Amino acid sequence: MTTGPSNPGDPARAAEDPAPTGEDLAALLARLLEETGDHTQKDLAVAAGIRYPTLNAWMNRTRGTSRINPDDLRALTNILRGWGAEVTPRQLFEAAGRPVPGPTDEEREQRLLEIYRQLPSKSQRALIQTGEAMLTASRAT
Template identity: 75%
Template structure:
């Protein structure tokens, strides 16, 4: 029996991905907004994204490689509140991004505790290391 994701942002491996192959973020969002009967402005407001930014993604005048993962998740959460079937994996793939692994609150809290115990110079080094790891994972 599949129960779905255990944490917000987790990807349910059993969930079907209804997005057509090769659908970019603009095409995906356009299709999902039509399904929801909602506007770009409503999505921007509800997801906490600036309307000009969302509009630029939809008009393909702004790249998607640097979209904050939290913005992608916020759009998924908003669309789901509107009863639109969409997965985080769909949104990340459509944006041309690797799908991040599931979040685990316990691991996040452990990392935060370690960070807080470090002296300032070590905190800076940890941030630089984490940013380098993120950049390397995006390049693959």
């Protein structure tokens, strides 16, 4: 399993996401459940709207994860985050061996906020003005 870019000094590789941690879905869910405290597999299944035998089979690796409904992975993410776990949809999709969908609204918002915070105040004001102009233009069409 890859643990990082093969050439960390390569600027083209620096923009890529870090390599996956190597945790499969079962290991990731087990770790996250442990982090959330007193929640069980059954609690997670009920809260996410997934049948307990299905979730249990994923966690015991007796059922494949390549066909998991993307909405189930998003539901698991939302429940775990609500319980205090630090997890992104990308982590669950990668752990399940599923294609990672485009960034979620939350991930895009977080990226925009990170960029905004790195700008000097003059550029922050310009970014706000540009955003307001874009919003006005989108309402006009």
